[in-house]
Amino acid sequence: MSGDAEITRLKPGRRTDIRRENERAILEAAEKVFAEAGFGGATMQLIADMAGLPKANLHYYFATKEDLYRRVVQQIFEIWLDAASSFDDAPGPVEGIGAYIDAKMDISRTHPHGSKVWASEVMHGAPVIQDYLETTLRDWTEGRIAVIRRWIDEGKMRPVDPRHLLYLLWATTQHYADFGHQIQTLNAGKPLSDRQWAEAKASVKDMVLRGIGAI
Amino acid sequence: MSGDAEITRLKPGRRTDIRRENERAILEAAEKVFAEAGFGGATMQLIADMAGLPKANLHYYFATKEDLYRRVVQQIFEIWLDAASSFDDAPGPVEGIGAYIDAKMDISRTHPHGSKVWASEVMHGAPVIQDYLETTLRDWTEGRIAVIRRWIDEGKMRPVDPRHLLYLLWATTQHYADFGHQIQTLNAGKPLSDRQWAEAKASVKDMVLRGIGAI
DNA sequence: ATTCTTGTTGACCGATTGGTCAGGTTGTGC
C-alpha cells in the first residue's frame, strides 16, 4: 500500500535494551500499518518488514495480532489522557479549553497514525477496548463535564451542553489527523506547513471559544 | 462481528427489476459490512449472507470486491453533495450553514454506515477515490469558500478562515456517525433519542453560528 | 568455562480468502 522504508531501529545494546528496543520498533511499525490498512488489512508480515524483523520474531514479543493491536490502541489513548491535564488546572475556559485544543492539535500532528487506529477501532464498534470506553473514558468525561459546568456557573462561558462541546472538541481536533489526507489534497496536495498548522490551531480556538461565549 | 439478520430483500418482480433489486440489496449489505469490518476485514461471503444471495451471485453483479466497495463510497459522497444545496440558495450563514448542519446531522443519523466507509477510505489514503477528492470535492470546496467569503464581505459573519470552518463542520457533523458507538457508550449505552438528536443539532448550530459571529 | 535464560529464525500448516467456471434455470421476444 506504500513503499515506505522500514522503521528506524536503534542499536541493540544490552540484554534489557533488546526487548525494549524491539518492542518499540514493532509498535511503531504496527501503528503505521494498522492506521494505513486497518486491522483486517494489516498483515503481520508487513509489520515485520517495516520493523526490520522476521515475522516469527513478532510472535515472540506479541503472542497474537490482536495483542499487538491492543497495545497500539492503548498507547494513543494514554497520550490523549495526558493531554487532558491542561483542562483541570486552568482558571477558566479560555486557558483550559484553549490549552486542550492546542495539545490535541499537536497530537494530531505528531501522532496521526495512533489517532486513525483509535478512530477505526471505535468505528468498528470498539471490539477490543469497549471496557476502556465504559470505565476510563466515561469517568474522564464526567470529570470534564463537571469542570465545564463550574465555569458556566461562574459566568465564565455561556450555558452550552458540556457533552456536545466535548464531542465538538474531539471531532474537530482529531479531524486534522484522521482526515489529514483529505486536508492535504485540498491544500494543493502538500502537507500543512508550520504556519498553516498555527493558523489551524488559531482558527479552531477562535471559533470554539467564541462559540461558547468565553471571549 | 454481529449476528444481525439479513438485509430485507424485496420481491423479484420483472426481469428489469431483478437486477435493480439485487444490486440494491447487495449495496445495502456491503455498506454495512464494510463499515463494521473495514475493507480488509469485510468478506464477500459475509456480504452475500447478509444480502441473502450465494457468493457467486455477487460476482455476477460486481466483478470484484473493489468494484463493490467503490460503489458504496460513491453513494455516500453523492448524498453529501446533495445536502450541500442548502448552502447555496441561502441569504446568509444563519440559514445556509444552519441548514447544512441540519442536513449533515440528519445524514449522520440515517446513513451512519456510509459515513464510516468514507472515513475509513480517507484514513487509508483514499486509494480508490483520490480522483474524486482532486476534482469534485476540490471544486465543491472552492465554491463554498466563495460563498462564505461573500457573507464575510457583506458583514453577515466574522472574518473566519472559510477552510477551517468547513473542516469544523465536516468533523463535527460526521463525528455523530463515525463515533456513534462512543457517543452511545457515553450515553448510558443507549442510542440517542429523538429529543437528544434534536438537542445535538441545536447545540452544534448554536456553538458554530455563534463561533463565526452569525448570531 | 559451563550452564541457563533469553532472543532468533526458516520452514511449515490449517484455515480462509477473492475469484472462477461449467452447467443449470428462468424470463422474454418472436
Add this chain to the structure above:
DNA sequence: GCACAACCTGACCAATCGGTCAACAAGAAT
C-alpha cells in the same frame, strides 16, 4: 413453443493469512 439472453449457483482453486515449532545463537550468572 422455440431460441436467445439474462440470471443463478455449487464446487472448486491458487494465494495468502495468522500462528507454530524445532533448532540454533547469544548474553548473563556462577
